[in-house]
Amino acid sequence: MTSELHISLKGLKFWAFHGLYEEEKILGNWFFVDLEVEIKSETISNISQTVDYGQLFEIIKNEMSIPCELLETLSEKILQKIIQFDSIKRVEISIQKQRPNVGIIQGNSAIKGIRYKV
Structure with missing residues (x-):
């Protein structure tokens, strides 16, 4: 019998320099990351x-340390690397x-990305 398991890392906190505007690249900001992977x-x-x-x-952690202008680009880089696990x-x-x-x-901004193994 095959089962599907969901593994999560929640509330990972990083100080990073992602952003489109110059001051974001200089001052930095807190980012919170939640990850869920499904394995068979x-x-x-x-x-x-x-x-x-x-x-x-x-x-x-490695991708969060490389400044990126868009969260969309950052999430895609992480998704591409993680989906390669067998x-x-x-x-x-x-x-x-x-x-x-x-x-x-006045709050926070967020992006959610999902990738499936083809």
């Missing part, structure tokens, strides 16, 4: 049958920027 497995008895959470975190059939990421540098927004 019959029985999981060792790490080779699943995905290493530490490896997922390292991918996110055991993963679906990946979903949400990236939230605290207090974006857009005068009319």
Whole structure:
């Protein structure tokens, strides 16, 4: 019998320099990342049958450290790297920027991306 498992990393917090405007690139901002991956497995008895959470975190951490103008581009880079794991059939990421540098927004901005293995 095959089952689907959902593995999540929630509330990952990074200080990063993503943004379209110069001051965002200089001052930085807090970003929160939630990741969920779906794997297909019959029985999981060792790490080779699943995905290493530490490896997922390292991918996110590395991409968060490279300034990017658009959250859309950032999320796509992370999705492309994570979907390449053999055991993963679906990946979903949400990236939230605290207090974006857009005068009319009084809250946060966020992007959600989903990628399926073809």
